[in-house]
Amino acid sequence: MSDHEYTPTSKAGKWFNDRLPLLTLANHLTDYPTPKNLNYWWTFGGILTFCLITQIVTGLTLAMHYIAHADMAFESVEHIMRDVNYGWLIRYIHANGASMFFLAVYIHIFRSLFYGSYKAPREIIWIIGIIIYLLMMAAAFMGYVLPWGQMSFWGATVITNLFSAIPLVGEGIVTWLWGGYSVDNPTLTRFFTLHYLIPFLILGLVVLHIWALHVPGNNNPVGIDVKKPSKDTVPFHPYIVIKDTFALLMFMIVFAFFVFYTPNILGHADNYIEADPLVTPAHIVPEWYLLPFYAILRSVPDKLLGVIAMLSAILILAALPWLDTSKIRSAVFRPLYKQFYWILVADVLILGYVGAMPAEGLYLLVARVATAYYFLHFLVILPVLGLKEKTLPIPLSITEPILGGTANLATAKNKESSIK
Amino acid sequence: MKNFLRILSLIIVFLATPLSSHAAEKVEYLKTDWSFKGLFGKFDRGALQRGYQVYTEVCASCHSMKYLSYRNLSEKGGPEFTEQQAKAIAASFDVTDGPNSDGEMFTRPGKLSDKFVMPYENVKAAQAANGGAYPPDMSVLVKARGGGVDYIYSLLQGYEDPPAGITLDEGVHYNKYMYGNKIKMSNPLSDGLVEYSDGTNATVEQMSKDVTTFLMWTAEPHLETRHQMGFKAILYLIILTILVYFSMKRIWSRVETEV
Numbered sequence: 001m002s003d004h005e006y007t008p009t010s011k012a013g014k015w016f017n018d019r020l021p022l023l024t025l026a027n028h029l030t031d032y033p034t035p036k037n038l039n040y041w042w043t044f045g046g047i048l049t050f051c052l053i054t055q056i057v058t059g060l061t062l063a064m065h066y067i068a069h070a071d072m073a074f075e076s077v078e079h080i081m082r083d084v085n086y087g088w089l090i091r092y093i094h095a096n097g098a099s100m101f102f103l104a105v106y107i108h109i110f111r112s113l114f115y116g117s118y119k120a121p122r123e124i125i126w127i128i129g130i131i132i133y134l135l136m137m138a139a140a141f142m143g144y145v146l147p148w149g150q151m152s153f154w155g156a157t158v159i160t161n162l163f164s165a166i167p168l169v170g171e172g173i174v175t176w177l178w179g180g181y182s183v184d185n186p187t188l189t190r191f192f193t194l195h196y197l198i199p200f201l202i203l204g205l206v207v208l209h210i211w212a213l214h215v216p217g218n219n220n221p222v223g224i225d226v227k228k229p230s231k232d233t234v235p236f237h238p239y240i241v242i243k244d245t246f247a248l249l250m251f252m253i254v255f256a257f258f259v260f261y262t263p264n265i266l267g268h269a270d271n272y273i274e275a276d277p278l279v280t281p282a283h284i285v286p287e288w289y290l291l292p293f294y295a296i297l298r299s300v301p302d303k304l305l306g307v308i309a310m311l312s313a314i315l316i317l318a319a320l321p322w323l324d325t326s327k328i329r330s331a332v333f334r335p336l337y338k339q340f341y342w343i344l345v346a347d348v349l350i351l352g353y354v355g356a357m358p359a360e361g362l363y364l365l366v367a368r369v370a371t372a373y374y375f376l377h378f379l380v381i382l383p384v385l386g387l388k389e390k391t392l393p394i395p396l397s398i399t400e401p402i403l404g405g406t407a408n409l410a411t412a413k414n415k416e417s418s419i420k
Numbered sequence: 421m422k423n424f425l426r427i428l429s430l431i432i433v434f435l436a437t438p439l440s441s442h443a444a445e446k447v448e449y450l451k452t453d454w455s456f457k458g459l460f461g462k463f464d465r466g467a468l469q470r471g472y473q474v475y476t477e478v479c480a481s482c483h484s485m486k487y488l489s490y491r492n493l494s495e496k497g498g499p500e501f502t503e504q505q506a507k508a509i510a511a512s513f514d515v516t517d518g519p520n521s522d523g524e525m526f527t528r529p530g531k532l533s534d535k536f537v538m539p540y541e542n543v544k545a546a547q548a549a550n551g552g553a554y555p556p557d558m559s560v561l562v563k564a565r566g567g568g569v570d571y572i573y574s575l576l577q578g579y580e581d582p583p584a585g586i587t588l589d590e591g592v593h594y595n596k597y598m599y600g601n602k603i604k605m606s607n608p609l610s611d612g613l614v615e616y617s618d619g620t621n622a623t624v625e626q627m628s629k630d631v632t633t634f635l636m637w638t639a640e641p642h643l644e645t646r647h648q649m650g651f652k653a654i655l656y657l658i659i660l661t662i663l664v665y666f667s668m669k670r671i672w673s674r675v676e677t678e679v
Contacts, residue, residue: 036675078487078559081642088642089649234675242668249661253654260650261459264563272564272639273556282599 028214033233034240035220037398041111042218043247044104050248051101052206056199058094066146068192070185073148074274092263098140099266100255102289105133109317114341116329117219123321125212130318132205137290139198142191144287149271154284156183156191162297165304182277222398223330232398283358291355292348296374298359299367309371316378323378325386333392337385344377447597449570450577452629456636459651462644463637468499470616471634474627476509477614479558482550482605484538487559488638491532497644498637506532513537551591553604562632562639569632571597576628579607 006027008014017023065084067076080087109129112118118126141159145152160177164170179186217228226232234240258266266288270281286294293310300306316323331338351370357363455464472493475485490510493501501509510530515537518525530537539555540546547554556564565571578597582588588602595603609624616622637643 075487082487082492088640088646092646238671239675242664242671246661246664246668249657249664253657253661256650256654256657260646260653263646269564269566269568272560 030235030237031229032214032236033217033226033228033230034236035218035226035232035398036234036239037220037222037232038218038240038243039221040243040247041107041114042220043244044108044111046244047104047248047251048101048108049206050251051097051104052199052202055094055097055101056203058090058097059196059199061090062094063196066192068146068189070148070188070275073146073188077147089259092259096255096258096263096266098143099287099289100251100258101136102140104251105136106289109133110345113320113344114331115219115221116223116324116326116331118321119324119329120321121216122213122219125209126321127318128205128209128212130314132202132209134314135198135202135205139195139202140287140289142195142198144271145188145191146195147271148188148275150273150275150279150281151268151271151284153183153275153277154281155286156187158284159286160187162303162307165307167304184277219329220398221330221332222395223328223332224394224397226398285356288352288356291353292351293355295351295355295367296371298355299364299371313371313374316375320378320382324382326389326391327386328391328394330394333394334385334389335392336389340377340381340385344374347373347377447574449567449597450574451570452573454569454633454636456633456643459647461647463497464633465500466618466620467630467633468637469501470618470620470627471630471632471637472499472501473616474609474614474631475558475634478608478627479631480536480539482539482546482555483558484540484546484555485536485558485638486538487557488536489532490530490534490536492641494532495641498641499634503532510534551604555605558635558638560639562635567597569636572635573628573632575603576609576631577624 006017006024008017008023013023062080065076065080065087067073077091080091082088084090112126112129141155145156160174160183163177164174166173175181177187178184179190217226220226229235268285285291293313296313297306297310300309326334326337328334331341347370350366351374354363354367354370359367455462455467475483490506490513493499493509494503494506510532513530513534514527515530515534516525517528520526540549543554562568562572567574574597575595578595580594580596582594582601586594586601588594592602592604593606594601609627611623614622614627620626640646
């Protein structure tokens with residue numbers, strides 16, 4: 001950014017910009033040179049920003065009508081659904097928005113895995129991203145507790161009880177988290193407070209995430225360093241802005257379909273039963289986006305080790321830039337990695353599926369194998385693959401394969417067929 | 421772009437399938453045509469009014485409906501009784517109000533703004549009167565059961581004699597759609613139990629359908645608005661997407677890269 005010289009044309013603008021260089025920032029954001037070969041998997045950063053803002057705006061509105069009290073929370077949600085003007089719309093956007101947020105973040109993460117966006121010099125962007133993801137999970141979990149339905153209550157009980165696995169101090173920590181000897185009103189009020197706080201922490205981290213991105217610039221499908229600005233880049237505005245808008249609109253169509261036509265399909269029916277500490281639901285399942293980790297937790301017979309496995313499954317991602325020893329970023333030029341990548345995707349989907357099923361018989365066996373493979377992928381396959389794999393030759397620039405090079409076959413073929 | 425869409429739709433299908441299959445228990449539910457399903461789904465006004473009659477004459481003796489007010493009965497998108505009718509319905513219930521200036525509680529006829537009168541003072545009283553089982557509040561019952569309307573509709577018609585080898589305790593009934601097949605509620609419906617004012621023949625099947633439709637409305641009072649708004653919103657988004665697509669093509673035609 002330091003090499004960016006910008007002088008506002010108007011006198012007032014110059015006066016202001018000398019004191020607070022907001023106009024320089026705006027100019028940087030519009031001119032920001034972006035690789036021109038970014039595909040649609042790169043539009044999810046913008047989509048995620050939209051998701052965050054939507055959650056904050058609808059959440060603020062809901063908070064004006066919601067009552068964080070064990071005796072009134074459920075009723076206040078029904079009040080929102082029935083009597084608040086368009087309360088049903090705001091709540092359904094917020095509830096489904098959480099699912100859409102996770103759908104987008106998973107695509108965003110797996111895009112990064114495919115194209116090696118986490119590798120040098122982008123490790124800090126990646127690690128900030130993992131912290132955002134962790135905070136998202138915390139916010140979503142606490143948000144699910146707020147309606148104070150059966151799944152809220154028992155989900156909160158199960159998850160907070162995980163801390164009791166910590167030796168010696170575990171029980172004390174759980175009592176401290178609950179604010180009493182069971183999940184009750186003090187738990188609800190503190191969860192509400194934290195659920196309100198976390199999105200703003202995420203917002204701050206998103207600013208850092210984007211700032212860190214703007215230092216090296218975007219990775220791209222070819223995965224090579226791009227000279228900027230050059231023939232390989234386009235200015236962010238209008239090229240990327242219009243493309244992100246188009247992708248966002250398509251995403252909004254899917255989003256709207258859930259909100260207006262199947263608003264409850266991603267939730268659990270039991271959460272429309274008011275919380276009852278005396279009645280345990282037949283199956284306690286978390287929301288879909290937490291299911292893979294839930295499966296990992298349950299696949300380990302020991303409680304403490306299960307918790308450790310679950311946490312490691314997330315934290316291992318933070319070490320990814322160093323676990324992946326390959327110097328080549330994009331999977332396009334890593335034929336073996338590409339196959340292992342898709343196996344990992346299948347593995348995580350399988351974990352999600354068995355996470356929704358009862359932990360017994362075949363399901364448990366599958367969960368154990370899938371859990372083992374998950375760790376195998378990151379701890380063994382990736383480090384070894386980087387050293388052993390025979391990679392394809394990478395092009396020197398983004399324009400090269402398009403203008404007749406052979407390396408990026410897919411792009412070259414596309415181009416050919418469109419010329420004919 | 422093609423790959424992108426293919427993978428995206430796969431993910432969405434994958435997301436939706438296991439979640440909806442939760443709901444499907446082993447038994448096949450009875451199926452019927454629900455007028456409120458689909459993109460333009462609306463409630464059958466007659467069914468809602470008849471359903472209210474079944475609820476109030478049969479279910480309401482045990483099941484509360486605590487999130488509804490009498491005013492809701494005349495609101496748009498619901499049974500749409502006239503305001504006079506809703507007022508008359510409200511007035512037919514005795515509501516405890518107070519304390520008055522003497523500090524006494526008193527009884528008065530219901531008003532539109534009153535919540536539906538509860539059959540029991542509290543949960544304990546309801547349990548005591550029903551052999552220990554609490555008849556669940558019906559306001560959001562349809563959304564609180566995995567099978568939704570199909571489950572409720574089937575349950576009401578699922579009473580039969582227990583198969584050989586199954587013995588039932590006193591006050592427990594056999595229902596093939598109930599979770600575990602044992603239910604404390606005795607068979608609530610029988611042919612001709614209520615007399616419909618519009619002359620519809622009150623078969624068990626008819627009453628089940630009507631009251632289930634009514635319960636869908638009590639759980640989702642804004643369903644019709646939601647469907648109407650949804651269609652407009654999605655149509656608007658599709659048109660906007662097409663326009664933005666062409667703008668994008670135009671803008672990107674300045675560089676020799678495909679979008």
